[in-house]
Amino acid sequence: MVNLIQIGSMLAGHPQFVVCEQGIAMCGTxxxxxxxxxxxxxxxxxxxxxxxxxxxxxxxxAAAAQREAADRKSKLIDELIGNSGIPKRFLGKTLTGYQILSDEQRVVLDAAKTFAQEFKKPGGHSGRCLTFLGNTGTGKSHIAVAIALHVIKNCNGTARFTSVSEINRLIRESKSYNALHTETEIITAFGNYDLLIVDEVGIQSGTDAESRALFDVFNTRYQNMKPTIVISNLNFDQLRDALGERIIDRLKEGGGLILGFNWRSHRQ
Ligand SMILES: [Zn+2]
Incomplete structure (x- = not known):
């Protein structure tokens, strides 16, 4: 067996460690x-x-590790945005990119900014909702998507853009014999995003089962204290008829705001 002293003497005898000369040298620096x-x-x-x-x-x-981490983060963000359901034409939208032409628009934009900033609060978002009502082309989706992108990019959060018809379709599909997901799984998934945007809330033609599922989505989010943004071309009375009093209650709860986009379309 080789002991440490033997290793020492072996190394000492090695040409690599035998000193033959020592002197003073000069470094230019x-x-x-x-x-x-x-x-x-x-x-x-x-x-x-x-x-x-x-x-x-x-x-x-350290710099390389930092670059790698930044790379991983941007890949994750791309993935989260890719899975968010945000329509391509809205990618890149920001709150600061929203053009303000009137005081009414400023009020809406300020409310949106305050809502977005809540995601950065130490205790997280309060879970209160926003409802955007108004004609097509008034920037409802622009503002909602800008908040979603802020949640994904700046708050390490998840966001999902969907519509009532997509939720109804997924619920319908969950009942088929070869469904990939159960109704409960779908409701749980929609209930867990840090932000859910439900677009195109119109006069409902959903079945009773679909209406129940939609309520379950809103209610699960309410229980989880996760905020939802609802977008609709309807006026408030029509929205109440379409969604029902119980969902409207959830939307107004705890500082939830119903905001009217009462100006002419940007697209006209
Ligand atoms: Zn030197």
């Missing part, structure tokens, strides 16, 4: 240093330069 020449021919270099090189190597490694 750091001046004089003690240089050792070994029997193997190896010559020690300026210790300051070596130390700086090592520090540089550590800094380079």
């Amino acid at each position: 750091h001046g004089e240093y003690t240089q050792t020449k070994y029997k193997s021919g190896r010559v020690t270099k300026c210790p300051e330069c070596e130390r700086e090189r090592e520090q540089q190597r550590i800094a380079d490694e």
Whole structure:
């Protein structure tokens, strides 16, 4: 068996470690240093330069790790945006990119900004909802999507853009014999996004089962204290008829706002 003393003496005898000369050498940057020449021919270099090189190597490694982490984060963000259901034409929308032409628009935009900032609060979002009512082309989807992108990009959150008809379709499909997901799984999934946007709330033609499922989505989110943004071309009375009093109650609960986009279409 080889013991430590033997290893020591083996190393000591190795040409790599046998000193044959020691003298003073000159570094262009750091001046004089003690240089050792070994029997193997190896010559020690300026210790300051070596130390700086090592520090540089550590800094380079840290920078590379940071780049990798940033890369991973941007890939994750792309993935989250890809899975968010946000229509392509709305990607890149921001709240600051929303053009304000009237005081009414400023009120809506300020409310949207306050709502968006709530996702950054230490305790998280209060779960209160926003309802955007108004004609097509007034920027309802723009503002809602801008909030969703803020949640994904700046708050490490998840967001999903959907419509009543998509929820109804998924619920219908869940009842088929070869369904990939059960109704409960779908409701749970919709109930868990940090932000859910439900677009195209119109005069409902859903079955009773679909209306129940839609209520379950809203109610699950309410229980989970997750906020929902509802978008509709209907006026408030029509919306109440379409969604029912119980969902309207959830939308108004705890500081929920019903905002009218009562201006002309940007697209006209
Ligand atoms: Zn040096």
